[in-house]
Amino acid sequence: MQAKEIADKARALMPGVIEDLEKLVAIPSIAFPGYPSEPMEQMGATTLQMFRDVGFTNAELMEVPSGYPPIYAEIEGPAGSPVVVLYAHYDVQPAPPEQGWTSDPWTPTHKDDGRIYGRGAADDISGLVSHLGTLRVFDGKPPCTVKLILEGMEETESNLEAFVEAHPELFACDLFVICDMGNLRVGEPALTTALRGDVACVVTVRTLEHPLHSGVFGGPAPDAMMALARLLSTLHDDEGNVSIAGASTSVWDGADLTEDDLRSSADVLDGVQLTGTGRIGDLLWARPSVNAIGIDMTNIATSSNVLIPEARAKISMRIVPGSEPEAELDALVTHLETHAPWGAKVEVQRTKAAPPFLCKTDGPGYAAARDALAEAYGRPAGEAGCGGSIPLLRTLETAAPGAEFVLWGPEDVAAARIHASDESVDPSEIEKMIVAQALLLQRLADSAGSGSG
Known part of the structure; x- marks a missing residue:
């Protein structure tokens, strides 16, 4: 598929993608101890069916010794094509009233700023629906082999690391695409390359x-x-x-946040000073x-x-x-x-x-992702860090030592407010992420085809 065709199709798919996001936000899928299991079970079943419907017909809730199960699936691409693993998670953070929500966290709410508000709207339901949209672009038949892993306990005591260690063969691939990140600001593309x-x-x-x-x-x-x-x-x-x-x-030498960005996204009280000296990027990521x-x-x-x-x-x-x-x-x-x-x-x-994590940025997969992201946004893609931790990445790296990693997603740092009150996502970021992921899969397949010919 050509880039314009991918972009046009992604735009046409967005009403259905937003409908899926709203359906999932309405499920209080909290995996923390002490919360009822029924919403998590409903979320797992609903997510499973959504991904079966877009082409992962063999998707299953995997058996694990404890906790809520990950979802695993695979679509086999043409012989010799690259293997890509798509990752997201279907559990969300709690949303206690004392956080100060201005709308019901379990009712997806469209506000005047164009964003959609609700717990998990960004972290990581936006990642789930980005993967759904990406598969719909290809009518469920992507140009390369695509594996899917959706975690059910990312926000609490993860059971996925143990699952990967027990079944490393399921995760053999050329590239992991971790859709649980975001740009620093809406409309400014960035790949996450470092996590504390x-x-x-x-x-x-x-x-x-x-x-x-x-x-x-x-x-x-x-x-x-x-x-x-x-x-x-x-x-x-x-x-x-x-x-x-x-x-x-x-020292951090990638894209940076301004003090105003940090103050507004963190809701620092007026008159309270920021702590630490130096650039915001250094303080957050280095x-x-x-x-x-x-x-x-x-x-x-x-x-x-x-x-x-x-x-x-x-x-x-x-x-x-x-x-x-x-x-x-x-x-x-x-x-x-x-x-x-x-x-x-x-x-x-x-x-x-x-452990922290550093992405290798000198491989063909990363280069293809950077170009795909830039094309989707119509401007060069930068690099950003993340102050959060994903220990799973080291485990995946061990399971597939030759694989590259791409970390991106629709969770813009400046406004998404993940884990906090009034979490939200900008639909335009989801649309561009669908385009970027589809372009990435197409470019990887084209590159493999030209190399073999």
Whole structure:
């Protein structure tokens, strides 16, 4: 197919693509523990049927030891054609009312800005429907072999890594297309080439054998919560830069976000300064970040006038592409063990060491993707980073060591607000992503055909 034919067909398909997106957004497919299983089962069944209808007639919900199943399928292309794996996920984040939604998260809502609002509209239902649209462009008969893997537990404790390790032969391919990303801004094409990793631990600080009356003993007797607070404050310098000795840093030389982009997309309160010094791209994608994501101590409702003997915090540190998670976790743990005030007793439990990821950008698959994205958008494609982590990519790389990776999608960073209130997607980004993916498959097939001839 020629580029104009692909673009015209994608445009004609969009009403059906948006109808599919709206149908899926309406299903609260939350895989987190404690949520009902029926919506996840409905989402799996609905998604399975949609992909069977577009040509993946052998699509199945795969058997896994625990959790919700991934969906796997394959369409065999012409003999000798490249093999491409399309990835997305069908589970979404929770959408609690306290997040501050301005419309019902489970009712897809079209607003005056042209975007469609709802939980999962961007992450990652937009990726699912981009794959559906791509197959419809070819009437279910793509020009090369296409495999499909749709994850059911990406947002929680993934079971897909274990599935890939158990069935590596299913993932043998030339190119993985991970449609769970987005451009920095609508209309500005970018391939994601670097993802930070994530290491985590729980630090416990103890100062007393038991609680004490704060009036009788307050002053000389050290309070564990105050000791923990002082320990946490040592993780950053006064400007908000991470101050952990041995934590790796790098430099980002791709596309960048402005301070205004970051403030608006993150909804930073007026008058609150951004933390860290330097370019936004460096801070997001080439330097570590560290946060206390949970605290255990007496809650306010049940508090009384006592000194706290023990306090705990869960610490998460995003690590830079190219670094090794165990070494970065070692640096974090060492810092916590050596910076507690007043001789407070510190115990650190390691809980996570997820690797970062760097895409190789010198292969034919990446080049074809860059050209396809540029043609779909009518302007050159840049490169962007991602502060989130996808440990699965390392597992896929091990299963198919010669394969390339393309990371892209319709989730524009500046406005999509994934995981937050009022998550949304711009339909024009979905349409262009369908065009880009179809162009990519066609170019890969054409290149293989000309090479063999």
